Amino acid sequence: MKLSLFIALFCVFAASAEEQPLDMKQLANTYFEKMVATQSPKATAKELEAYLALLVDDVGHSHLPWETDDSRTPDGKKRMREGMTFYLGAHTEYKAELLNVFTFNDSAVAIRYKHHAKGIHPQNQQAIEYSKVMMEVLELEGNQVAVIRKYHE
Numbered sequence: 001m002k003l004s005l006f007i008a009l010f011c012v013f014a015a016s017a018e019e020q021p022l023d024m025k026q027l028a029n030t031y032f033e034k035m036v037a038t039q040s041p042k043a044t045a046k047e048l049e050a051y052l053a054l055l056v057d058d059v060g061h062s063h064l065p066w067e068t069d070d071s072r073t074p075d076g077k078k079r080m081r082e083g084m085t086f087y088l089g090a091h092t093e094y095k096a097e098l099l100n101v102f103t104f105n106d107s108a109v110a111i112r113y114k115h116h117a118k119g120i121h122p123q124n125q126q127a128i129e130y131s132k133v134m135m136e137v138l139e140l141e142g143n144q145v146a147v148i149r150k151y152h153e
Contacts, residue, residue: 022143024103028111030054031138031145032098038084039094039117048084052077060147070147090128091119099133110137 034051037043057077062070073079096115103109116131133153138145 022106022140024106024109025101027140027143028101028103028109028138029098031109031136032096032111032113035136036094036096036115038088039091039096039115041089041091041094041119043088045085045088048081048088051084052081054145055080055148056141056144056146059145061150062148063150064152070149072147086122090122091117093118106140108137108139110135 031054034047034054037047038051040047055077056072058072058074059076059080060070060072061076061080062068094115094117096113098111098113100112101109102112112133112135114131114133116129118127118129120126121128135151135153137147137149137151139147139149
């Protein structure tokens, strides 16, 4: 009797301890929110780290035509931090609108958005302004982003 009660209680606790399924649309919205915050004229390392917390350490990243190799390397997040820090605060204006979210079972999600930016390029000090429609395909590992592929429309 005691053994069966123990087994029954164990099963109840084990079932309640199971992870809830990942809400792919919520992940996509959170990713978009955090990414947009890094592009703000007032963005700081705080916004950058909140975005990077969504990524695995060995994240792969491509942003065609500039970054073509999306291989996952042990320093993937570190390299993204360095690259994004270089451009942090370069915008004087930035706005973005999420257009679509596409989910692919529990392994990938894509976001399509339009954005507009103005600012000064930190490398050549030239004025920049652009408006684009983007698609980011996010491949997941657990509940974190493992590979990011960016495409322009």
